[in-house]
């Protein structure tokens with residue numbers, strides 16, 4: 001498949017934005033349980049604005065993928081059958097809830113609990129909005145990943161591992177960004193967020209590694225023989241019905257050499273997994289303000305390459321009708 | 327229920343591209359707007375087509391055979407491209423089974439094209455929507471046309487009559503009979519899409535002549551028996 005830049009940015013940006021929001025809310029819950037020092041509302045407001053910014057950027061990127069973005073509202077109509085439609089519904093919901101979460105903190109609603117649960121847990125607006133936001137965020141991870149995982153014609157994507165990768169890699173970059181954000185503010189939460197970023201990165205390595213191993217074992221279901229229905233071992237395409245390519249040759253081929261595919265794979269495996277962890281650990285040892293930020297930048301770059309590779313390595317059965325390009 | 331479809335006879339298709347050009351002509355001049363081309367007269371012409379004729383070579387020289395293979399949307403009975411469309415722009419007509427795109431609803435997300443294993447959909451860069459074969463829906467249902475013209479443009483254009491059009495659910499239709507009696511098959515059956523369009527296989531017309539047929543025992547034209555008989559009892563002499 002041809003990796004469209006808009007989709008690479010969409011999936012990585014919203015993945016990080018959702019992860020950042022989850023990190024903030026997790027931090028708040030831990031603080032509530034007095035496992036972490038409580039933060040002022042400014043910390044949450046700033047974080048929410050950052051998360052919202054990433055989600056908005058992702059949405060903007062996605063519009064570049066559409067031929068007719070002005071009709072995007074129509075996408076909300078087929079949620080019963082289309083994962084793309086579901087994503088388009090959940091994304092604004094997540095954005096709205098993140099915005100509300102930031103707003104509730106800005107209004108210091110934590111000081112005005114609605115009621116107290118079991119006599120110990122004061123429930124306020126941020127807690128409820130945050131919980132709804134968490135549910136919506138997980139739904140969004142699922143919907144985004146299922147857009148790809150549900151395409152049964154692309155066995156490279158058609159696997160639960162795709163969902164696990166989108167979730168874990170999104171969480172990793174989000175928590176890493178939360179660590180970078182805290183480090184920048186000189187906040188002691190950097191250790192907490194950094195720890196979970198490393199855990200998510202490690203788990204992500206396991207699932208992404210498994211999906212890479214799976215790639216090598218995939219046997220395509222279709223062959224040139226089933227594509228045109230001629231039983232002969234030697235079937236060579238002479239003409240594909242177009243002089244200078246068509247939508248089919250542009251959308252379904254990446255045009256990169258196998259060598260490029262190889263080095264992109266190696267590079268993203270370095271940039272997403274060991275390097276940011278190393279930078280984070282060094283940053284922690286040096287109590288650096290900016291090393292965690294560098295770690296996030298490096299991992300984000302790696303995630304763009306990871307998504308590129310995710311697309312480029314998927315081979316569509318329609319390519320059998322365009323063997324001249326393959 | 328009706329399921330309109332094409333049946334394409336690979337045995338007689340000569341790869342002349344008449345169906346391609348007539349399809350383009352009809353569908354670029356209709357109510358739905360042009361089928362855009364990019365650089366049509368330049369060095370790298372490319373554009374949107376509903377129908378393409380591809381050519382394959384079967385076997386290794388000298389035992390090769392050229393196969394011309396017209397390819398368009400197969401109007402699948404279980405179209406995987408339809409449920410994935412987020413806007414409902416892609417749909418299958420319940421009355422005649424034709425799979426269509428509503429160009430006024432499509433947002434050009436291209437997601438449907440990922441769910442067609444045949445590569446039958448083409449995105450129009452100018453109109454910025456997804457397009458595909460409509461089976462000339464604006465022609466086959468147009469009652470102002472004389473009945474013999476209510477057929478897809480490609481079917482009318484084909485000089486060798488390699489393209490048959492009709493209802494594949496009607497067991498007595500020309501297309502159903504062709505599929506049944508001439509080994510019609512579907513493309514990529516492994517995906518369970520149940521394409522409505524079918525292809526008729528190539529067949530070699532081999533004439534088998536039995537030696538018996540060259541020298542028939544009871545050939546009335548054979549020269550008469552020239553044996554010179556020398557008194558022995560011949561069959562004719564036997565008194566019955």
Ligand code: SF4
Pocket residue numbers: 398399400401402405406407408425441442443444445446447458519
């Ligand atoms: S051939 Fe492709 S576009 Fe046409 S109905 Fe089947 S899946 Fe859909």
Ligand code: SF4
Pocket residue numbers: 410411412413414415416427431432433434435436437438439455456
């Ligand atoms: S490109 Fe158009 S027809 Fe295809 S899935 Fe998107 S909205 Fe539907």
